[in-house]
Amino acid sequence: xxxxxxxxxxxxxxxxxxxxxxxxxGSAPSxxxxxxxDITLPGLSGLEAAESIRDLPRRDGCSVLIVGMRSGTPxxxxxxxxxxxxxxxxxTTTLCRQLHTWLGEQAG
Numbered sequence: 001x002x003x004x005x006x007x008x009x010x011x012x013x014x015x016x017x018x019x020x021x022x023x024x025x026g027s028a029p030s031x032x033x034x035x036x037x038d039i040t041l042p043g044l045s046g047l048e049a050a051e052s053i054r055d056l057p058r059r060d061g062c063s064v065l066i067v068g069m070r071s072g073t074p075x076x077x078x079x080x081x082x083x084x085x086x087x088x089x090x091x092t093t094t095l096c097r098q099l100h101t102w103l104g105e106q107a108g
Contacts, residue, residue, distance in 0.1 A: 003092055004036075007099075017044035021052050029058060033103055034065040036095075039078055039085070050081035065102045067095070 004011050014020055020037055021044065035053070037046030044052075050066045068082040069090055078085055084098055 003096070007096060009034075009099075015042075017041040017046050017049035020044075020046065020049040024049075024053050024061075024064075025056070030060045032060070032064055034067065034099060036067045036069065038088075039068040039070045039082075047078050047081060050078070054081050065099070067098070 001011055001013060012023055014023060017037070020035060020041070024032060024035070035050070037049065039045060039047045041049070046068055050068065053061050053064065053066065055061070065084070066082045068078050068085045069088050070078075070085060071088045083102070086095060
C-alpha cells in the first residue's frame with residue numbers, strides 16, 4: 001500500500017475477490033488503471049474476479065492491467081485473465097517497473 005501511494009497511486013484496499021469485482025463494476029469506465037490481486041483470495045478468488053472483469057461488456061474490462069500475485073506454483077492457468085503474474089514475496093522493483101511501463105503505454 002505505502003509503496004504504491006508513495007509512487008503517486010490512489011489505492012483502494014479490499015479483502016476478497018468479490019469486493020474487487022464489485023468495486024470495478026461500481027466504478028466509472030476507466031477509473032481503475034490497474035488491479036493488483038492475490039490469485040487465491042478467499043471466497044471469489046482473485047483469478048475468478050479477474051476472469052469476471054474480462055468478461056464484462058465494458059471496454060476497460062479488457063484493457064485494465066491485472067497483476068496476480070501467487071505463492072508457489074499456480075495450479076491453474078491465469079494468463080488469460082491476468083497481464084502479469086508475480087511470485088510472492090513480490091519484488092517491488094519489478095512491480096513498479098511493470099506498472100510504469102504498462103501505465104506509460106496506456107497514457108501514450
